Structure formats: structure tokens, C-alpha cells
Amino acid sequence: MTTSREAATYPFPARCPFQPHEEFAWRRANAPVAPVTLARGGEGWLVTRFADVRTVLADERFSRRPVRDAAVGRQRGPAPAFDFGASIAEPEQHARWRRLTAQVFNVRQAEAMRPRVAAIVDDLLDDLASADHPDLMDALAFPLPLRVLLALFDVPDDLRGGFLEWAAALRASGASMTAFAEAMNALHASVRELVARGRGIVGDLLAAKHDDGEPCSPELAVSTMMLMTVAGYETVATQLGNGFLALFQHPGQWDRLRAGEVGVEPAVEEILRYAQAGTGFAGLTYPTSDVTIGDTTIPAGDAVFISIDSAGRDADQVSDPDRFDLARGAARHHLSFGFGAHFCMGAPLARVELQEALGRTVRRFPGLRPAFAVDAPEMTANRFTRYPRTLPVGW
Numbered sequence: 001m002t003t004s005r006e007a008a009t010y011p012f013p014a015r016c017p018f019q020p021h022e023e024f025a026w027r028r029a030n031a032p033v034a035p036v037t038l039a040r041g042g043e044g045w046l047v048t049r050f051a052d053v054r055t056v057l058a059d060e061r062f063s064r065r066p067v068r069d070a071a072v073g074r075q076r077g078p079a080p081a082f083d084f085g086a087s088i089a090e091p092e093q094h095a096r097w098r099r100l101t102a103q104v105f106n107v108r109q110a111e112a113m114r115p116r117v118a119a120i121v122d123d124l125l126d127d128l129a130s131a132d133h134p135d136l137m138d139a140l141a142f143p144l145p146l147r148v149l150l151a152l153f154d155v156p157d158d159l160r161g162g163f164l165e166w167a168a169a170l171r172a173s174g175a176s177m178t179a180f181a182e183a184m185n186a187l188h189a190s191v192r193e194l195v196a197r198g199r200g201i202v203g204d205l206l207a208a209k210h211d212d213g214e215p216c217s218p219e220l221a222v223s224t225m226m227l228m229t230v231a232g233y234e235t236v237a238t239q240l241g242n243g244f245l246a247l248f249q250h251p252g253q254w255d256r257l258r259a260g261e262v263g264v265e266p267a268v269e270e271i272l273r274y275a276q277a278g279t280g281f282a283g284l285t286y287p288t289s290d291v292t293i294g295d296t297t298i299p300a301g302d303a304v305f306i307s308i309d310s311a312g313r314d315a316d317q318v319s320d321p322d323r324f325d326l327a328r329g330a331a332r333h334h335l336s337f338g339f340g341a342h343f344c345m346g347a348p349l350a351r352v353e354l355q356e357a358l359g360r361t362v363r364r365f366p367g368l369r370p371a372f373a374v375d376a377p378e379m380t381a382n383r384f385t386r387y388p389r390t391l392p393v394g395w
Helices: 022-030 050-058 065-073 092-100 109-112 114-130 136-141 143-152 156-171 177-197 202-206 217-250 251-258 266-274 347-364
Strands: 034-039 044-048 284-289 291-292 296-298 304-306 379-381 387-388
Touching: 044 050, 050 296, 050 304, 050 379, 065 387, 092 114, 092 217, 109 347, 114 136, 114 143, 114 347, 136 143, 136 217, 143 156, 143 217, 156 177, 156 217, 177 202, 177 217, 202 217, 217 251, 217 266, 217 347, 217 387, 251 266, 251 347, 266 347
Parallel strands: 044 304
Antiparallel strands: 034 044, 284 304, 291 296, 379 387
């Protein structure tokens, strides 16, 4: 295996949003699990092949606890108002939490939300149609997941202001972990009060029981709702924006979708595979003991970065991976929602939102077109993902 090469520091320089740096392809072919020099200083390991990324996601010897501790450490005040709870706990505690939350957040619950999601999309498209300067990011991508969360959690009017202020602060926080922590702290009081009232699905979570019969504690419910709020908002908003950008860059694919040649479900899965623009930090994890992947051993405690973007461009998993083809979209082609014990518990609802948003937009605005140069979009980023700052459109 060839590993001697003058490599760019990681994260590799960003290119046109969905054209991964050539270093990823070279590493998949020659050094799929190999050291990398970090742009912020220090070294780590980068995992680039689909099969190896999936292995790391499924291996209980990898832990994100150090990531959690570092994030909590950035919070100000005598005691942090939130952490990431059992979502980044050690394997046994994490599995116990997942079994509990799966009683509430699952495919059945997501499908039950589909009519409500559809109605929200239609309302937002009404607003888009009457806008003087229609922008899909402001009119659809960001409002949709927030309104879905407010509906899902049955947030009363007197608590909605806290969620709206949080969403604005989070969007403005960009890549700053300190600003992110401050935004989450600002949300904490609203979520704590929401749990205290125990309405709707929050009450269902509080009524859920662990395997040993112990009920979900209010503290666990708060950390779970905090996680669902931030993941359910940013992930859907940025993926929806990137999906529309990919379609604008490939108008022939939009035409196929509009003509009914391709279904919405495979289209969403291909968007999830292709339209990724990670900053490089989302997949940071640490082995708790020495771990061998292929013929490479990673020492305990070393920083390991898994690239979801690179995994989605692995030719061993999907043929001609740099081609955007809605018709071949399938969940098995990507790891955008994770894998195994760390598969995103909000994935079913995120899929419903992406499907309804894309399907209803193409039916309502079949002549939708970008009002910007698609080969030079203005991009911005949060901590983990680059996405379009704006998506001005016409029809």
C-alpha cells in the first residue's frame, strides 16, 4: 500500500461544494486508514472508505465522550446548563438510552407526522409564492424543520419565543463552538419547562420505561429533547439547501423529477449521498483501546476522523460515484445518517421532511430556477456542514 505522499492538511481545502478534494480519492485507493496532519495543529487518523467508515461507526471501542467533554467545557457559568446526555455516553449506557427513545422516536411516529409536515410545507410554499425576493433558504429550508419541531413537541405559545430566538442564534453562530454552546444554554430553560409540562410526545418520552422498568427521568428527557432539537433543525435545513443546490447544478435531474421519471424517495437518498459538503469535523471519535482496521492499527486515544462525504464517493459501494443520478438513489449507498448504534434516531422524520419538501416544491413550482450563478454559489458553514447562504429563485 502506497502511503508516501505530500498531503494537504486536514480538513482539505474546500472546492465547489460537491466536488470533494482529490486527496479523498487518493486515500481511498492507497491509504484508506492513515495518519493526517490537522490544520489546527496536531495529528490524527482519517478513514475514507465506505466499509471502514461503517466499521468505525459500529465498533463500540470508539467513543465520542472526549468530544462531549470538550463541548461542555466551552460553556460559561458555574455549571453547564446542558450536555449531550446519553447520546454520547459509553456503549452500555448509550444502548440503554437508544432502546428507551426508540419507543417514541421511530418510523411509525415519523409517518404519523407526514400529513402535518405536508401542511407546513404547503404553508411555506404559499409564502414563497408571494415573496418579493424568494429565497429557498429563508422561506423553506430553515423554517420547515423549526415548525416541524414546534408541532412535534406541541410547544405552547408562551414557550415558542425561546425556540425562535434559539434558532436565530444557532443559525448566526456559524462554526463557533462557543456561540453554539451559548445558544444551547439559552434554549435550555424553554426545554426544561416543556418537559415539566409533559405535553404530547414529551409526555410519551417521560412515560417510556427502560428494560428494567425504570421510567425516563426528567433530566434524560431534557437532554434528549435538546439533542433532537439541534439535530432536527440544522441537519434538515442544511441538507435541504444542499439538495436544491445540487438540483440547480444538474437541471436535467430536476426535469426528470418534474416529469415523474424519478420518484421522490430515491431522489432524496441520492441527495443524501451526493450533496454532502462537510467541514471535516462531524466524524471525530476516539478509540478507547488499540483498534485494527484492515492492516492498520490505531492506538488508543488518538483522534480519528471518519469522512461521510468520502464514503459516499466510494466506487466499491456505488458505480461512477461522482455522477449525480436521482434514479439510483438508495439508503445503502450512503452513511449520512450514521450506522449501527449511532444511526440517527431522527432519520425517519428527516426523510419525511426532505421528501415532502422536495415533492411538493417540484409540483407547486415545476419551472423553479435559480436566480444566481450555480457554478459560484455563496456558501457559509456551521460547525459540521457547508451550505448555501442564500438560494434566490424564480419560476
